[in-house]
Amino acid sequence: MKFLPLIWCNLMRKKTRTALTLLSIIVAFVLFGFLSAIKQALAGGISMAGLNRLVVRHKISIIQLLPESYKARMEKIPGVSLVAHQTFFGGVYQDSRQFFMQNPVVPEEFLEMHPEFVLAPEQKTAWLQARIGAIVGRKTADRFHWKIGDKVPLLSSIWAKNDGTRTWEFEIVGIFDGRDANTDTTPFFFRYDYFDESRRSGWGKGQVGWYTIRITDPDKSAEAAKLVDAEFENSAAETKTEPEGAFVQSWAKQIGDIAMITASILGAVFFTILLVTGNTISQSVRERTGELGVLKAVGFTNGQMLALVLAESCLLSILGGVLGLGIAKLLIARGDPTSGMLPRYFFTNGDLCVGMAASVALGLVTGVFPAVQAMRLKVADALRRI
Amino acid sequence: MSGPINWLSQVVSVTKFGLLGIPQRRGSVAAAVFGIAGVVAVLVGVLSIAAGFRRAMTVSGTADSAIVLRTGADSEMMSGFGHASTRIIADAPGVARTPEGPLASSELFVIINLPKRSSNSDVNVPLRGVEQAAFPVHGQVKLVEGRAFEPGKNEVIVGVGAAREFSGMEVGGSLRVGRSDWPVVGVFSADGGVAESEIWTDAPVLQAAYNRGNSFQSVYVRLNSPEAFTTFKDAVTTDPRLSAKVMRLSEYYASQSTAVTTLITTLGVLIASLMAVGAVFGALNTMYSSVAARTREIATLRALGFGRGAVVVSVMLESIALAIGGGAFGAGLAYFVFNGFHSATMNWQSFSQITFAFAVTPQLLVLGVVLATVIGLIGGLLPAIRAARQPIASALREL
Numbered sequence: 102m103k104f105l106p107l108i109w110c111n112l113m114r115k116k117t118r119t120a121l122t123l124l125s126i127i128v129a130f131v132l133f134g135f136l137s138a139i140k141q142a143l144a145g146g147i148s149m150a151g152l153n154r155l156v157v158r159h160k161i162s163i164i165q166l167l168p169e170s171y172k173a174r175m176e177k178i179p180g181v182s183l184v185a186h187q188t189f190f191g192g193v194y195q196d197s198r199q200f201f202m203q204n205p206v207v208p209e210e211f212l213e214m215h216p217e218f219v220l221a222p223e224q225k226t227a228w229l230q231a232r233i234g235a236i237v238g239r240k241t242a243d244r245f246h247w248k249i250g251d252k253v254p255l256l257s258s259i260w261a262k263n264d265g266t267r268t269w270e271f272e273i274v275g276i277f278d279g280r281d282a283n284t285d286t287t288p289f290f291f292r293y294d295y296f297d298e299s300r301r302s303g304w305g306k307g308q309v310g311w312y313t314i315r316i317t318d319p320d321k322s323a324e325a326a327k328l329v330d331a332e333f334e335n336s337a338a339e340t341k342t343e344p345e346g347a348f349v350q351s352w353a354k355q356i357g358d359i360a361m362i363t364a365s366i367l368g369a370v371f372f373t374i375l376l377v378t379g380n381t382i383s384q385s386v387r388e389r390t391g392e393l394g395v396l397k398a399v400g401f402t403n404g405q406m407l408a409l410v411l412a413e414s415c416l417l418s419i420l421g422g423v424l425g426l427g428i429a430k431l432l433i434a435r436g437d438p439t440s441g442m443l444p445r446y447f448f449t450n451g452d453l454c455v456g457m458a459a460s461v462a463l464g465l466v467t468g469v470f471p472a473v474q475a476m477r478l479k480v481a482d483a484l485r486r487i
Numbered sequence: 488m489s490g491p492i493n494w495l496s497q498v499v500s501v502t503k504f505g506l507l508g509i510p511q512r513r514g515s516v517a518a519a520v521f522g523i524a525g526v527v528a529v530l531v532g533v534l535s536i537a538a539g540f541r542r543a544m545t546v547s548g549t550a551d552s553a554i555v556l557r558t559g560a561d562s563e564m565m566s567g568f569g570h571a572s573t574r575i576i577a578d579a580p581g582v583a584r585t586p587e588g589p590l591a592s593s594e595l596f597v598i599i600n601l602p603k604r605s606s607n608s609d610v611n612v613p614l615r616g617v618e619q620a621a622f623p624v625h626g627q628v629k630l631v632e633g634r635a636f637e638p639g640k641n642e643v644i645v646g647v648g649a650a651r652e653f654s655g656m657e658v659g660g661s662l663r664v665g666r667s668d669w670p671v672v673g674v675f676s677a678d679g680g681v682a683e684s685e686i687w688t689d690a691p692v693l694q695a696a697y698n699r700g701n702s703f704q705s706v707y708v709r710l711n712s713p714e715a716f717t718t719f720k721d722a723v724t725t726d727p728r729l730s731a732k733v734m735r736l737s738e739y740y741a742s743q744s745t746a747v748t749t750l751i752t753t754l755g756v757l758i759a760s761l762m763a764v765g766a767v768f769g770a771l772n773t774m775y776s777s778v779a780a781r782t783r784e785i786a787t788l789r790a791l792g793f794g795r796g797a798v799v800v801s802v803m804l805e806s807i808a809l810a811i812g813g814g815a816f817g818a819g820l821a822y823f824v825f826n827g828f829h830s831a832t833m834n835w836q837s838f839s840q841i842t843f844a845f846a847v848t849p850q851l852l853v854l855g856v857v858l859a860t861v862i863g864l865i866g867g868l869l870p871a872i873r874a875a876r877q878p879i880a881s882a883l884r885e886l
Contacts, residue, residue, distance in 0.1 A: 117775060121768045128765035132758065139754060161665065162598045162611060164564070164838065165697075191565060200746075200835075258565035267559060335666075341600075354608045355833040355840065366529055370762060373525040377769040380518040384776060 108413050115385065119417065122381045126421025126463070127428065129374040130456060134429020136363045137452035141283075142445045144353040144360065152319040154214070156348040157312040157329055160339040163189075166308035167338050169297075174332055175314055180325045182317050185214040188296070188310035192255030192269065194245065201241045203255060203289040204310070205296035214313055217280040224249070224275030232295045234274035238286030242276045249273055255289075261301045269299070282447050313345065371463070379467040382414045386471040393475050394483025407476045414468025415461065422460025426453060497797035498804070504784060505777060505805040512777055519766075519773035520813035523862055526762040527817030527855040528824075533755030534854070535825045535845040537748045540832070543843035544744040547680035548736030549626060550713035551583075555706040555723060558730045562743065562836045563596040563705045570701040572729055576708070579726075581719030583709045585623070590709035592621040595693050598839045599664065599686075601653040603831070610831075612653055613685045613839040614643075614664075616693030624709045625682055633658040633673030638689050641696075644673035646683035648842025652831045662686065664696050681740065684831065684842040707736070743836045763862055770866025774806050778874040785874050786882035795875040802874050806867025807860055814859020821855070822847045 112119050157175070159165035166188070175184045187204040194201075208228050212220060220228075220236060228234045237247060247253065251273045261267050271291050279286045293309075300306060316325045326342035333340045343351075386393070397406065433448045509516050555576050560566035568576075570593075577591035584590065595616035600609040619638065622628055636642035641664070645656045655661065661668040669688065677683045694701065710719055720733040734742075778785070785798055826847040834841045 118772055121772045121775075125765045125768035125772075128761055128768070132761045132765075135757065135761070162600050164598055193561075256559060258560045339666075351608050351610070352833075354603075354606055355610045357830060357832045358606065366533070366758060369525045369529050370765075373522045373762075373769070374765065376518040376521055377765075377772065380514050381772060384515060 127425040130425025131429045140363045154345040157342045160341045183315035185210040186309040191259040192257045205293040217284045218277045220277040227274040235271040235291035236275035237289045240286040383471040410472035411468040415464030418464035501801035522769040523813030524817035526766045528821045530759035531821035531855045535847045537751040539846035544740040551710045552736040576706045579722045581715035592618045593703040611839040616690035627678040641669045643688045648683035774870035778870045798875045799871040802871035803867040807863040810859045810863025814856045818852045818855040
C-alpha cells in the first residue's frame with residue numbers, strides 16, 4: 102500500500118497518455134456492457150423460465166392449434182399439477198411496427214401458473230369481473246401511456262369477430278410488474294372466454310395455441326413430457342412437450358448463435374484494447390528504465406519490481422473497468438436503443454462480475470510483459486541510460 | 488519564391504520524416520493500425536449481415552410481379568382467401584397469360600419444425616404449397632437437382648438454402664408431415680432469393696394435409712409489364728367481391744425485411760461508433776508519442792524556417808495514412824472472412840427461417856475506409872497542433 106503514491110506518480114507522468122489509455126479502456130467496458138445487455142435481451146428469457154413448467158405445442162409447429170379439450174385430459178396425467186393455455190392473437194395497436202405480444206388466457210390459472218407477473222389483488226378482482234378486461238405489462242403501458250380504465254382497440258390480422266370485423270376492444274383493468282428485472286413486461290393478456298365467444302365460428306373455435314403445464318417434480322420433467330405426448334399420440338393433433346427453458350431457448354436459437362456473435366465482437370474489441378494499453382504500459386516502462394534502475398540499486402527486489410509494474414497496469418485497467426461498467430449500467434438503464442424491439446434489455450449482476458474479472462485480467466495481461474522486462478533489468482545497464 | 492510550391496515541398500519533407508520514423512515506433516503504430524482495423528472489420532462485418540439479409544429479400548421481387556393478401560394482413564401467415572377469390576384475382580386485368588392460363592399462383596404458407604444442421608435444434612421452416620404456375624411466376628426458380636414434385640403427390644422440393652441449413656433436406660431425404668413422410672425429390676435455386684429458404688409442394692396436397700379445405704393464403708402474379716401494376720391493383724382493390732390488398736413483390740419483401748435489418752443496423756452502428764471512439768483514443772496516443780519522439784527534429788525544421796502549417800498538415804497526413812492503412816486492412820479482412828458466409832435467421836414477420844449470405848458490398852468497404860479516415864483525422868489533429876505550437880528554443884534544448 103505504501104507504494105500507491107509511487108504508482109500514482111508513475112501514471113501521472115504523462116497525463117495525456119494515461120488519460121487517453123484510460124478512456125479507451127472505459128470505452129471497451131461500455132461496449133462490454135452493451136453487448137451483454139443485447140445478448141441478455143435476445144437470449145436471456147431462458148433464465149426466467151420456470152424449472153417446473155413445460156410447454157406443450159402442436160407437434161408440427163407452433164402455428165397449429167390444439168383443442169381446448171386437451172386441458173382436462175392433461176390434468177389427469179400423474180405429476181401434472183396445473184394446466185394453462187395461451188393463444189397468439191397477433192393484434193396491432195395503431196401501427197404494425199409497434200409490436201407487442203397479446204394472448205387470450207384464463208385469468209385464474211394463468212396468474213397461478215406465472216407468479217413472475219405481479220398484479221395487485223384489486224386489479225385481479227377487477228379482471229375476473231370485466232369480460233373485456235385486459236392486463237398489460239408495465240413496459241407496454243408506459244410506451245403507449247395507457248392507464249387503468251383506458252379502452253384499447255386492437256386490430257387482429259388473424260382473428261375476426263362474429264360480425265366479421267377485426268377490431269377488438271379491450272379495457273385495461275390492470276398493469277402488472279415483473280417479479281424481477283428479467284421478466285418481460287411487454288405482453289398484454291385478456292380473457293379467453295371473451296375471445297372464444299366472440300371469434301367467428303369456423304377455423305379455430307374451441308382451439309388454443311399452446312399449453313403450459315406445471316409438474317410436481319422438476320426432476321421428472323422428461324418423464325412428464327413423455328406421458329403428455331403419449332396421451333395424444335395418434336390423434337388428429339399430436340403434441341410436442343418440452344421444458345419451458347428449452348422452448349424459449351429454441352426461439353432464441355432461431356435468431357442465430359447470439360452468444361457466438363457477441364463473443365466474437367467482444368474478442369475483437371478486447372484484442373484492440375489489449376494492444377493499445379499494452380503498448381502504452383511498455384512504452385512508459387521503457388522511458389523509465391533509468392528510474393527503475395535506481396529503484397533496483399537502492400534495494401527493491403525482483404518481486405517488488407514485478408508487482409510495481411503490474412499494480413500500475415491493473416490500477417489503470419480496473420479504474421477503466423469500474424468507470425466503463427458504471428457508465429454502461431447508467432446508459433442501459435435508460436432503455437433499449439431500438440425503441441421496444443428488445444424487451445429484456447438490461448445489465449445483469451452476473452455480467453457485471455464477468456466485466457470486473459475481465460478488467461483485472463486485462464490489467465495482468467497488459468502488464469506482465471513490461472513487468473518481466475522491469476524485473477530482469479540489470480542495474481548497471483539501466484543506470485548507464487541516465 | 489513561389490509560396491505554394493515551397494509550402495508543399497515542406498509538407499512532403501516533414502511527412503517523409505514521420506513516415507520513415509515508423510519502424511522505430513512500430514509498437515505504438517501497430518497498436519493504432521490494428522485498433523482501427525478492428526473497428527472497421529467489426530463495422531463492415533455486422534453491417535454485411537444486414538446487407539445480405541436485405542439482398543436476399545430484394546432479389547426476390549422483380550418489377551413485374553405482385554402479391555395479393557387479404558386486407559389488413561401484413562404477411563402471408565395472417566392472410567387468407569377462398570378458392571373463388573383466388574380465381575377472380577387470377578383473371579383480373581394486367582395479369583400475364585400463357586396458353587395454359589393466367590400466370591398466377593395461389594399459395595399456402597405454413598411452418599414446420601426441422602432441426603438446423605449447425606445447432607441441431609428445431610427451427611421454424613417455411614413450407615409453401617404452390618400451383619403449377621408458380622415456376623413461371625417466381626421467375627428465378629430453377630431446379631438444380633432431381634425433378635419437380637408431381638401434382639397430387641406427397642412430394643416436396645427444397646430451396647438450396649433450406650437444403651444446406653436443415654437436416655434431412657436433400658434429394659432422397661424426407662419430410663414428416665402429420666403421420667406420413669413426404670420424400671424430397673428435387674432441389675431448386677432462386678438467385679439467392681427468399682424462396683431458397685423454403686420447401687415447396689403441391690398446393691392441393693398441402694391443403695389436404697392441413698385441413699384447409701380449398702382455401703389459400705396469398706396469390707402471386709406476374710404482370711404483363713411493370714406498368715400494368717396500377718391497372719391490376721385498381722381492378723382487385725375495387726372489386727366488391729374481394730377484400731384484398733395488392734403490393735409489388737419488391738415492396739412486400741422490403742416491408743418484410745425492415746424489422747430485422749433495422750435491428751441489425753442500429754446495433755451494428757452503435758457498436759461500431761463506440762469502438763470508433765476507442766480507436767480515436769488509440770490513434771491520439773500513437774500520434775502524441777510520434778510527435779514527442781520527434782520534438783527536436785520538428786524544432787530544428789522550424790528553426791530552419793519550415794512553417795507551422797506544414798508541420799500540422801504533415802502530422803495529420805501521417806495519421807491519416809496510418810488510419811487508411813488500418814481501415815483497408817480491416818475492410819479486406821471483413822471481406823475475406825464474411826463475404827458469402829451462409830447463415831439463417833428468423834424473420835419475425837413470417838415467424839420462420841430465412842437463409843441468406845453475408846454481403847460485404849462495395850459501399851460497406853468504402854464506408855469502412857471513410858470511417859478510418861475520420862478516425863485518423865481526429866486522432867492526428869490535436870497532436871499536430873501540439874507539434875506546431877512547441878516553442879522552438881526550449882524544444883531544441885530537449886536532448
